[in-house]
Amino acid sequence: MGYSLLVMATVLPEAMRFSNVVVVPYYLFVPGYSVALLLLQRGTVIDRIFYSVVWSMVIFASLYSIETVVPGSTVIPLNVIIPYLTIIVFVYDHFQGR
Amino acid sequence: MVLPSVPQGRARAPADPSVVVSVEVHESVVYDFYGSSASTVYGSVNGTISPIDTSTAIQVISSIRPYSANLVYVANGITTSEPEAPTSVSAQVATYPLTLPAHTTSFQFSIVGSTTGVELLWRYLGSVPVIEVTGLSVTPSYATRIVIPSGTILSQEYGPRGGSLPLSYTVSPSSESGYSSYAVQQGVSLLVLQSDLFLPASIAVTSAALVIIALAALGLFGRGRRILERLRFSLLSLVSVLHVSSLRRLRPGFGFRNLFQPRKLLALFLLCALLMASAAAIGGPDSRLKAYVVADPSDAASIQKDLQHVAENNLVITPAQDYTDFAVMSSVGQFELVVFSSYPSAGLAEIQGFIVGGLTNVPVIMIDNSTNSALANLVETTYPGKFLRVQNASALSSGEQQELASLLRASTRTNLFGLNLSIGDFDALVAFEAVLSILLVFIGFCYLGSLASESSSLTDLTHTISVLGAGIFVFVFSEALYVTVSSLLAFPLSLHAVTSGSHYITAVGLLGFGGGSTPRLAAGFLGVLVGVVGTRGSPPIEKSDLALVLGIGLFLLANPFSIGQFVFQALFLFLPLGNLAFGAAYASSLSLKGFIYGVGSALGAGVTPTYLMSAGKILFFAGLVPLAYLRKMGRTTMVIALLLVALFVGDGGVRIGEMTPDKTIVAILPGLVVGFAFAFLILVLASIEKYVRGV
Numbered sequence: 072m073g074y075s076l077l078v079m080a081t082v083l084p085e086a087m088r089f090s091n092v093v094v095v096p097y098y099l100f101v102p103g104y105s106v107a108l109l110l111l112q113r114g115t116v117i118d119r120i121f122y123s124v125v126w127s128m129v130i131f132a133s134l135y136s137i138e139t140v141v142p143g144s145t146v147i148p149l150n151v152i153i154p155y156l157t158i159i160v161f162v163y164d165h166f167q168g169r
Numbered sequence: 170m171v172l173p174s175v176p177q178g179r180a181r182a183p184a185d186p187s188v189v190v191s192v193e194v195h196e197s198v199v200y201d202f203y204g205s206s207a208s209t210v211y212g213s214v215n216g217t218i219s220p221i222d223t224s225t226a227i228q229v230i231s232s233i234r235p236y237s238a239n240l241v242y243v244a245n246g247i248t249t250s251e252p253e254a255p256t257s258v259s260a261q262v263a264t265y266p267l268t269l270p271a272h273t274t275s276f277q278f279s280i281v282g283s284t285t286g287v288e289l290l291w292r293y294l295g296s297v298p299v300i301e302v303t304g305l306s307v308t309p310s311y312a313t314r315i316v317i318p319s320g321t322i323l324s325q326e327y328g329p330r331g332g333s334l335p336l337s338y339t340v341s342p343s344s345e346s347g348y349s350s351y352a353v354q355q356g357v358s359l360l361v362l363q364s365d366l367f368l369p370a371s372i373a374v375t376s377a378a379l380v381i382i383a384l385a386a387l388g389l390f391g392r393g394r395r396i397l398e399r400l401r402f403s404l405l406s407l408v409s410v411l412h413v414s415s416l417r418r419l420r421p422g423f424g425f426r427n428l429f430q431p432r433k434l435l436a437l438f439l440l441c442a443l444l445m446a447s448a449a450a451i452g453g454p455d456s457r458l459k460a461y462v463v464a465d466p467s468d469a470a471s472i473q474k475d476l477q478h479v480a481e482n483n484l485v486i487t488p489a490q491d492y493t494d495f496a497v498m499s500s501v502g503q504f505e506l507v508v509f510s511s512y513p514s515a516g517l518a519e520i521q522g523f524i525v526g527g528l529t530n531v532p533v534i535m536i537d538n539s540t541n542s543a544l545a546n547l548v549e550t551t552y553p554g555k556f557l558r559v560q561n562a563s564a565l566s567s568g569e570q571q572e573l574a575s576l577l578r579a580s581t582r583t584n585l586f587g588l589n590l591s592i593g594d595f596d597a598l599v600a601f602e603a604v605l606s607i608l609l610v611f612i613g614f615c616y617l618g619s620l621a622s623e624s625s626s627l628t629d630l631t632h633t634i635s636v637l638g639a640g641i642f643v644f645v646f647s648e649a650l651y652v653t654v655s656s657l658l659a660f661p662l663s664l665h666a667v668t669s670g671s672h673y674i675t676a677v678g679l680l681g682f683g684g685g686s687t688p689r690l691a692a693g694f695l696g697v698l699v700g701v702v703g704t705r706g707s708p709p710i711e712k713s714d715l716a717l718v719l720g721i722g723l724f725l726l727a728n729p730f731s732i733g734q735f736v737f738q739a740l741f742l743f744l745p746l747g748n749l750a751f752g753a754a755y756a757s758s759l760s761l762k763g764f765i766y767g768v769g770s771a772l773g774a775g776v777t778p779t780y781l782m783s784a785g786k787i788l789f790f791a792g793l794v795p796l797a798y799l800r801k802m803g804r805t806t807m808v809i810a811l812l813l814v815a816l817f818v819g820d821g822g823v824r825i826g827e828m829t830p831d832k833t834i835v836a837i838l839p840g841l842v843v844g845f846a847f848a849f850l851i852l853v854l855a856s857i858e859k860y861v862r863g864v
Contacts, residue, residue, distance in 0.1 A: 110852055118630045128772075129845040136767025140760060 072161060074101060075154035082150050094150065102153050103127030105160040130156070188216040188309040190302060192233075194284060195316045196295045200364055201288040203744075212280040212300045218307065220244075220272045227304035229265040233282035242269055242276035253278070264513065287749065289740060290726060291370075292324075293362040294749060297353070299329070311355045316343050317362060323351055325361035325734065331751035359751050361737075367729070374727035381720030385713050429703040431623055431639075434616035438643070441609045442650050445602055446657070452590055452598040454582045454659035458483040459503055461495070461531075463524065464510035464562065471563040472508055478565065479574045482592060484673060488512075491674055492520040494664040494684075497828050498674070499530035501655040505577055507531045509548065510562040511539035528552055532580035535573060537562040582659065596679060599660055603676035603685070606651065606662045610822055611692040611699075613643040617818070618700020621796045622707035629801070636797035640818075641837055644789055647825045648833055655828065663689070663826030677826075686823045690743065694819030701799065701811055711804055718808045743820060765791075768843050774835035782839070783832040789821025790840020794848045802851065803858035810851045817847075 078094050080086060103126030107119060134152055138144045190213070197208045210233045218225075238253040255263035269276055286295040295315065302309055317323070326334040334357060343350040353360070428434070458480035462469050466489060473485040491498070498504065507528060512520075521544060528534055528548065535557045536545050549556050557576060559569045584590075590598065621636045655661045655676075662676045663685030672678045677685030701707055725736040738754035750758070762784045769775055775782040796814045799807055821840075824832075 106849070110849075114628065114630060118628070121630055125842075125845055126849075129842050129849065132768040132771040132839070132842045133764075133846045135771040136764045139767040139770070140763040 072158055075158045075161075079151055079154045082148055098131060098153070099124060099127055101127070102130045102157045102160075105157050105164065106130070108164045109160055186216075186218050186307045188214065188218075188302060188305055188307045189312060190214050190300050190309045191312045191314075192298060192300060193314045193316065194295065194297055196286060196293070196360075196362065198286070198293045198295070198317055198321055198362055199288050200291045200293060200367075202291065203289055205285055205287045207283040208286050208295065210280075210282050210284050210298055212282070212298065214276075214278040214300060214302050214309070216277075216305065216307070217275045218269070218273060218305070220274050222271050224271050225269040225273065225304065227267050227269065227302060229267060229278055229300060229302050230262050231265070231280055231282075231300045232262050232298040233280050233284060233300070235263055235280050235282040237282075238265060238278070238280045240267055240276065240278045242273050244270045244273040264516075289744070290737065291364070291367065292737065294741075295360045295362060296749075297357050297360065299358070313353050313355065313357065315351045315353060315360065316345065316348050317351065319347055319349050320365050321349075321362050322365050322367070323353075323360060324363050325752075326353065326357045327359040327361075327751040328356050329358040331359075331755045333752050359749065371727045371729040371733070375724055375729070375733075378720050378724035378727060381716055382724065385717035385720055427705075429615075429619055429700065429705065431616055431620040431704075434612060434619050434700070435639075438609065438612045438616050441605055441612055442646070445605045445609065445650060445654050448598060448605075449602060449654040449657035451586060452588065452595065453584070453657040454502070455595060455599075456482065456584075456589065457592065458505055458577065459486065459659070460484070460506040460508055461486050461498075461504045461524075462508045462510070462562075463488060463512050463520065464508065465512060468510055468563050472510065475563055475565050476506075478570050479577065486674060488516070488520045488524075491664065492523045494661075494674075495524045496527040496530075497664060498661055499527040501652065501661055501828065502530070502582070502659045503655075503661060504531050505580060506533045506535060506573075508562050509534070509536040509540040509544065511537075512541065514541065517541055517544065525551070531555070533557060533573070533576045535559055535562060599658060599676045600679045602654060602658065602662060603680050603682075606654070606677065606685075606826075607688045607692045609647060609650070610689050610825060611696040613647055614693045614696030614818060614822060615700035615703075617643060617793070617796065618697040618702075618815075619704040619707075620700075621799050622701040622704045624706035624800075632800075633794075633797040637793050637841060640790065640793035640796070644786075644822070644825060645830075645833060648828060648830060651825060652828050652830070661828070663828075665824060665827035665829075685826050689823045689826055690819050692819075693822035694815045697796070697815040697818050698811065708800055708804075708807060710808060714804045714808050717805055718812065743816070765839070765843055768846075769835070769839040772839045772842065774839055780831055780835040783824055783827070783829070783836055785821050785824040786827075786833055786836035787821070787840040787843060788817050789824065790837050791844035791847055792817030792821060794841060794844025795851050798848050798852065802855040803862065806851065806855040806858045809854070813847075813851075 074097055078097050081091050081094055100120075100123045103123040104119070106126035106129075107113070107122035110122075113119060130153060131149065134149055138149070193211045195209045195211075197206045199206050212231060212233050214229060235255060238255070239250060240253050241248065241250045243249075253265050253267065255265050265278070267278060280300070282298075284296050284298045286293055288294075297313060297315065315323075323336070323338060326336055326338075328334050334354070338351045338353045341350050341352070428437070458476065460473075460476060460483060462472050462485050464472055464487070466487065469485060469487050473483060476483045476485070486498075486504075507524075525544075525547060529552070533555055534548060534552055536548060537559050538561065549558075555576070557569075557573060559565055559573075565573065617636065617640055620639050651662050658676070660676060661674070664675050665684060665686065672681065675684055677683075677688060680688075682688050702710060725732060727733065728736070734752065735754050738752035739758075741749045741751070742754060742758050765784045765787050766775070766782055769782040769787060774780060792814045795810050796818065799810060799814070802810055
């Protein structure tokens with residue numbers, strides 16, 4: 072969750088002074104991992120890594136696509152929407168208790 | 170219909186200038202399950218203009234398929250009537266350049282022709298042709314009327330781009346008894362007509378569908394199941410009393426079901442492919458000279474006749490038959506020759522863009538002196554080595570004939586085995602290949618369905634990966650085979666966007682299917698369904714679930730309200746009924762297409778024209794993901810997902826015949842990503858079903 076907040080912070084102008092490379096592994100794995108947990112796709116380590124990468128790709132490609140289709144949706148940048156949704160899914164997973 | 174008369178007599182004081190464009194469609198309304206019919210159209214342009222000392226050139230463009238056209242004008246008080254012929258006729262419009270002599274005070278241009286209407290699910294979709302006039306200083310006014318049988322209701326109106334229009338019309342009795350005349354607003358392009366019996370009938374069918382849904386839904390719940398079980402038990406008791414149960418012994422064995430195993434279907438798929446390639450290698454290429462002739466439609470026949478001096482058996486294809494697929498047709502070696510001659514300037518710019526790039530695949534290009542000079546210069550400078558300039562393509566001199574024959578001989582392909590098939594035999598071979606090409610899609614997709622539904626010991630991930638890998642293999646291999654066989658035959662097995670239903674462009678066209686999209690869609694759709702349902706060990710499809718889905722389907726199809734209209738519009742996106750796209754369903758499909766393109770561009774597709782995106786191909790790969798997850802779904806969700814997947818995969822599979830491997834390469838990854846997005850929604854639905862069932 073802290074990692075998500077850190078990624079959200081990259082939207083601030085001050086973040087441009089630092090390297091943003093820290094967000095790369097986040098977008099590769101973290102949002103997708105939250106969805107894999109939601110869909111109970113745990114399995115082996117390879118399963119978890121596979122589904123984390125796949126769902127992450129689905130999330131960023133879908134949200135990017137929606138931004139190209141829906142006028143005005145670019146007002147909220149992807150590096151805010153994706154961590155925000157990720158936090159919501161993690162919170163749901165946590166309290167669902169599965 | 171009586172057209173307004175042209176003012177007669179000697180020069181009189183001209184009335185105020187005005188131009189009225191009228192269109193009257195006599196709709197041949199037929200209420201059928203599926204079909205099309207032609208309606209008669211009367212169009213006219215009536216003008217009163219200020220006389221001037223010079224002649225006036227005007228142009229009338231009409232989407233009426235003309236039977237006849239006539240121009241009547243009054244100049245210097247003398248009335249003259251002359252028949253007119255369009256200078257260019259494409260699949261969509263006919264163009265009439267007209268000249269009004271000096272001192273013309275009034276004129277009337279009239280067209281009698283036809284337009285096509287389609288019938289679907291006992292509703293009739295009529296089109297309203299347009300007439301446009303250019304070259305006049307007066308802004309025309311428009312009047313559009315449709316004449317329909319009494320007892321018919323005009324229920325929906327759509328604009329030229331498919332947008333829904335508010336229903337607006339005025340009704341008056343027609344001069345024909347039993348008919349009514351409707352004046353509709355300007356800009357109406359499509360009309361949905363239905364019988365006045367449609368509403369009560371659809372309400373009755375919808376009610377029946379609701380009963381089916383309710384009964385099926387009862388089967389979803391424990392108590393409902395107990396009620397149905399008691400009913401079933403009672404019925405079975407009754408049946409056993411009547412000794413009808415002995416009839417069960419008559420049920421035949423289902424031997425061919427043993428075929429429905431992934432390995433056997435894969436073997437059949439490869440066998441079909443090898444058979445196609447072998448037959449094409451043995452029988453091809455087509456021995457006829459095939460020429461693409463870009464010339465005035467009236468000259469094409471004489472050019473073909475003249476080419477007989479060079480090659481006795483020849484086949485001429487013109488832009489009126491297809492030009493959008495020229496690049497693909499030429500890429501498989503369909504044309505040995507392209508002929509350029511005088512072509513109507515109105516349509517030249519459009520077809521030129523499709524043709525010039527593909528000329529690199531054509532060995533000989535012949536241009537005569539009547540060709541548009543800019544086009545001739547462009548072709549001459551771009552392809553200097555295979556360029557032959559002649560005086561008149563319709564009347565080649567003997568020297569020109571010899572030179573052309575010499576150039577063609579240098580590029581002629583011969584049969585590998587020295588066979589010389591007659592045209593009839595070659596057509597039979599091509600028809601055989603066409604049948605196999607459709608069978609290939611059916612078996613390939615059947616294999617995918619079977620693999621997805623097979624009970625196996627694979628983990629979720631390995632099962633998913635194996636289905637996705639198999640899907641990619643089937644599509645890429647099938648498309649590669651289509652290219653190979655088409656190249657061997659020098660005749661495309663199929664094409665994606667043939668603009669006419671010509672029989673002589675594609676192999677499947679010989680079977681009467683034009684470009685072949687419809688049979689491939691049907692083969693793909695049925696292949697997935699049969700593969701999933703027919704495989705031994707596949708998840709059982711309960712009758713109650715099937716009834717529930719069919720009930721919902723019936724409810725949606727027969728519903729007279731907005732949701733029914735949406736489904737009605739959606740059907741036109743998949744059915745080959747006049748390429749009509751309209752209404753909210755069309756708008757939604759564009760949004761879905763936008764989403765698909767968005768995902769594609771996020772993943773590097775379409776960055777350059779080399780790797781253009783194809784929404785259809787992406788849709789195929791997208792359908793593979795939910796297919797891989799079928800076994801994970803609840804019973805009802807599985808049936809819904811199966812129908813959706815079969816539609817996506819079947820519709821996307823149509824693009825196997827597009828034969829554009831570059832587009833396939835960039836479609837795979839975006840397709841899988843879109844597929845996971847679809848799968849997420851379906852898996853959520855499956856979770857809801859499991860919750861409802863208490864599983």
